[in-house]
Every structure is written in C-alpha cells, then in structure tokens.
Amino acid sequence: FISGIVGxxxxxxxxxxxxxxxxxxxxxxxxxxxxxxxxxxxxxxxYLPINLKEEFKEDGLRIWFKxxxxxxxxxQMWGKPIExxxxxxxxxKKVKNFSQIKVAVLYERIGDGKLINRSVxxxxxxxxxxxxxxxxxxxxRWTPCPEKCDDLSNVNMKEKCKFCGYSYSHLEKTISKxxxxxPGIIICGAIPVQIIQRKGVWNPQTKEIIRYPETWDLALDPxxxxxxxxxxxxxxxxxxxHFWVPQxxxxxxxxxxxASAYFPDITNKxxxxxxxxxxxxxxxxxVDAVWIxxxxxxVIMLYRITRDFNHPAVKESYESVCKIVKKIREYGExxxxxxxVGSWPTAIYFPYSPPxxxxxxxxxxRREVKERKLDGKKxxxxxxxxxxxxxxxxxFAFIDWAGSxxxxxxxxxxxxxxxxxxxxxxxxxxxxxxxxxxxVFPVHGGFMGHDAKILSFGKLKIYDSQAxxxxxxxxxxxxxESKYRSKDE
Numbered sequence: 001f002i003s004g005i006v007g008x009x010x011x012x013x014x015x016x017x018x019x020x021x022x023x024x025x026x027x028x029x030x031x032x033x034x035x036x037x038x039x040x041x042x043x044x045x046x047y048l049p050i051n052l053k054e055e056f057k058e059d060g061l062r063i064w065f066k067x068x069x070x071x072x073x074x075x076q077m078w079g080k081p082i083e084x085x086x087x088x089x090x091x092x093k094k095v096k097n098f099s100q101i102k103v104a105v106l107y108e109r110i111g112d113g114k115l116i117n118r119s120v121x122x123x124x125x126x127x128x129x130x131x132x133x134x135x136x137x138x139x140x141r142w143t144p145c146p147e148k149c150d151d152l153s154n155v156n157m158k159e160k161c162k163f164c165g166y167s168y169s170h171l172e173k174t175i176s177k178x179x180x181x182x183p184g185i186i187i188c189g190a191i192p193v194q195i196i197q198r199k200g201v202w203n204p205q206t207k208e209i210i211r212y213p214e215t216w217d218l219a220l221d222p223x224x225x226x227x228x229x230x231x232x233x234x235x236x237x238x239x240x241x242h243f244w245v246p247q248x249x250x251x252x253x254x255x256x257x258x259a260s261a262y263f264p265d266i267t268n269k270x271x272x273x274x275x276x277x278x279x280x281x282x283x284x285x286x287v288d289a290v291w292i293x294x295x296x297x298x299v300i301m302l303y304r305i306t307r308d309f310n311h312p313a314v315k316e317s318y319e320s321v322c323k324i325v326k327k328i329r330e331y332g333e334x335x336x337x338x339x340x341v342g343s344w345p346t347a348i349y350f351p352y353s354p355p356x357x358x359x360x361x362x363x364x365x366r367r368e369v370k371e372r373k374l375d376g377k378k379x380x381x382x383x384x385x386x387x388x389x390x391x392x393x394x395x396f397a398f399i400d401w402a403g404s405x406x407x408x409x410x411x412x413x414x415x416x417x418x419x420x421x422x423x424x425x426x427x428x429x430x431x432x433x434x435x436x437x438x439x440v441f442p443v444h445g446g447f448m449g450h451d452a453k454i455l456s457f458g459k460l461k462i463y464d465s466q467a468x469x470x471x472x473x474x475x476x477x478x479x480x481e482s483k484y485r486s487k488d489e
C-alpha cells in the first residue's frame with residue numbers, strides 16, 4: 001500500500017490552469033438579504049455557491065465539494081462566490097459509539113480457536129480484559145467459504161472446515177455468543193478484491209459455482225479498453241506479488257492454466273455479484289462493518305499504465321468501486337443494519353469525489369517497524385490529506401502483512417525480539433494516539449509469511465500475542481486498560 005502511494009505521488013504531475021477548491025464543509029442558512037445558503041468549511045472559510053442544487057439546500061448538511069472561484073457581484077455580501085463543479089453529501093454514522101472507539105484489536109478469525117485450543121469463551125475473556133470496542137478483521141474470506149461445513153462433499157475438507165471454524169454458520173454462532181456477553185462491541189469482517197481462485201469460486205447467495213476456464217473470464221484484461229498491455233502480462237506481474245506463479249517466471253511464458261489465482265476485474269458484473277455476496281453473507285452472520293482489501297488496486301494499476309485519470313478504464317474502475325461501497329451499505333439497510341464500510345485511503349490521490357467510506361486504515365512501513373521509529377512528517381502529511389478528502393472519519397493503523405516475511409508484520413514477528421515488539425507497540429500506540437488515530441492491537445491473526453521461521457505455539461504462521469514465542473498480550477492488555485481509564489476520566 002505504502003509503495004503504491006509513493007508511486008502515485010511520483011506519477012501525478014498535472015497542474016491546473018485555474019484554482020480549484022476541494023473541501024469538506026457544512027451548508028448554512030444565512031438570514032441576511034432575504035436568506036440564502038452558504039458553505040462554511042472545516043477551516044471556517046465561507047463560500048457562496050451560485051449554483052447550489054435544491055437537494056443540497058439543507059441547513060447543517062455535511063458535504064464534500066469541488067468548485068472554482070467566480071468573479072461576480074452578489075447582493076449577499078457574504079463569503080466568496082464559487083461555482084460548484086462536484087458536490088456530495090457526507091453520510092452521518094448511525095452506529096452507536098463508532099466515533100468514540102478507544103480500543104481496537106485485530107483478531108482474525110473469531111471462532112478459529114481449535115487451532116490453538118482456545119474457545120469462544122476464551123476469546124470473549126480477551127475482549128473483556130482489553131475493553132475492546134472494535135474487532136478488526138474478525139472474519140477474512142480469502143478462499144471459498146461454505147454456509148455449513150457439512151455442505152462440503154469431501155470428507156477431509158469437511159473436517160478441516162470444522163476444525164478451523166471456517167463457515168458462515170459458525171461465524172454467525174460466534175458473533176451471537178460474543179454480542180450476548182458484550183452487546184456494544186463492533187465486529188468488522190473483511191473481503192478481498194484482489195483474488196479469484198483458478199480452480200473455482202462460488203456465490204454463497206445464488207449457490208452458483210464458477211470453474212476454470214470461466215474464472216479466467218473474470219480476470220482483469222487491460223485490452224478490454226484497448227490498452228497496450230496483454231491480459232497475460234498484467235496477470236503475471238500481479239501473480240508474482242502473491243506467489244501464484246514462480247517468482248522467476250518469464251511473463252512471456254505465463255499460462256493461466258497453471259496460475260493458482262487471478263486478479264479479477266472489478267468492472268465485471270459477475271465478479272461484482274461475487275464480491276457483494278461475500279460481504280452479504282458476513283452481514284447476515286452479524287458483522288457491523290466490512291473492510292475491503294485492495295479496493296482501489298485496479299484504479300491504481302490502470303492509471304499507472306495509462307497515466308490518465310480521465311481514461312475510461314480508470315474512471316470506470318473507480319465508479320465500480322463506489323458502486324460496491326454503496327451496494328454493501330444498501331444491503332445492510334435492507335437487513336435493518338447500518339453497515340460501516342472501510343478500506344485503504346488511496347482515493348486521496350484521485351481527482352474524484354470520495355467513495356463514501358466510513359473509516360480508513362493505514363500501516364507503518366516495513367522499515368518503520370524494523371527501526372522501531374515512525375516518520376512523523378510523513379504521517380502528518382498523509383493524515384492531513386486523508387482528513388481533507390474524507391473529513392473527520394475514524395482512521396485505524398494496524399501492522400499489515402502479505403505472502404512473505406518482507407512485510408511490516410514479517411519484520412515485527414520475525415526480526416524484532418519480544419522486548420522490541422513490546423517497545424514498538426508502546427511507541428506506536430502513543431504516536432498514533434497523539435494524532436487521533438486508533439492503533440489496532442495485534443492480538444491474534446495476520447500471516448507472518450510463507451517463509452516465517454518463528455511460529456506461534458511452534459506450529460502456526462499466524463501471529464498470536466499469547467504465543468510464548470511473542471508474549472506481547474500483557475503489554476497490549478496494559479495499553480488497552482490505560483486507554484480505557486483515560487476514556488472513563
């Protein structure tokens with residue numbers, strides 16, 4: 001994610017010939033000269049829109065807008081005249097206490113305790129001990145997930161499913177137990193935009209099974225927009241980053257028959273249905289929020305190739321992203337729930353209106369973890385951009401991971417000693433708290449890498465704070481307790 005941001009910053013080099021104002025503000029009814037509507041930004045700047053649509057004439061309405069200054073005479077004698085180019089309502093959060101979250105923990109996945117002899121009751125004890133307000137990535141749908149483990153025909157797969165607790169029915173039971181004991185807790189599920197398994201995937205809502213070669217039809221193909229890059233080359237490049245093909249493969253020899261997975265096309269309606277079905281099943285199981293990994297990846301990839309934010313491929317990809325966010329929220333409303341949607345804040349670098357996310361996530365870099373030192377200037381600049389684009393939405397920072405140990409979590413778990421890990425947790429919590437960012441404590445979960453040598457409980461490549469190899473839980477508990485004491489005060 002971080003390297004992607006750097007790449008975008010290097011690529012964006014346009015200069016506008018006219019000043020364009022992009023701000024977040026509030027519509028105000030001004031009782032002067034017969035009454036009119038103006039905009040007051042978060043910086044207390046006053047603007048007088050000369051073309052405000054009727055649907056936005058609502059006192060107190062929060063908006064994001066893009067406008068250009070207008071040199072015109074007005075009778076209002078208030079604010080700077082502007083012409084609205086784009087405008088969007090900012091959705092108010094209805095979930096109780098979301099903006100007051102103090103303690104967030106990463107626990108991926110709830111209900112998977114048989115792997116480490118930990119019951120759901122043990123998990124609840126952890127959440128109570130840490131006064132958890134928000135469970136991040138409580139369920140991560142990476143591979144096809146059944147409604148019930150008994151639905152699987154293969155005996156070995158069925159037993160593995162039950163042992164790992166990887167089914168929507170198990171998730172529903174686990175959430176029910178947790179919320180019975182901790183009613184106000186917010187549980188966040190997670191889905192990936194970046195993967196379609198080659199052999200097959202299924203839509204848990206329609207029960208449709210899509211097998212190869214139809215799965216290849218869902219893979220992103222730049223030539224769809226007449227872009228000069230083959231489908232095979234793009235898929236090969238991305239596959240290498242996820243170890244779906246050999247790292248030394250010459251992309252001229254890429255064969256979709258042998259790749260284990262593909263990067264899907266978010267503009268493809270069939271894939272959109274699949275992605276939404278994964279979110280919908282988690283909503284039905286009881287999650288309050290859905291985090292979407294690599295939501296803007298396709299936009300970035302196609303922009304890097306075209307160098308043009310106005311290119312149809314880039315714009316259509318972004319529009320599809322916004323559609324996914326909207327559809328997830330609408331499905332929650334149908335179920336009588338106000339579902340929160342989050343992802344990475346990559347959209348801050350796009351010249352489009354914000355996609356309506358309720359929260360965003362960031363991660364310290366691999367280098368910052370290794371050196372146990374966070375770059376204040378870099379973070380302050382990034383946070384300023386986020387708040388300008390998205391407004392004052394919750395921002396979470398967690399230690400991210402991927403396929404190998406060459407990641408922030410890889411450095412944290414495989415390079416830092418136990419004491420250095422504890423030190424980094426304390427430093428990070430203090431650093432982010434001072435910037436009004438919620439540091440997500442790594443209690444359980446996160447892939448340390450296929451090449452990880454230091455394993456949780458001597459057998460698992462997922463991080464666990466209670467594992468004797470790391471033993472960071474007590475530090476997390478103490479930090480959470482102090483945070484909650486300050487909350488009570």
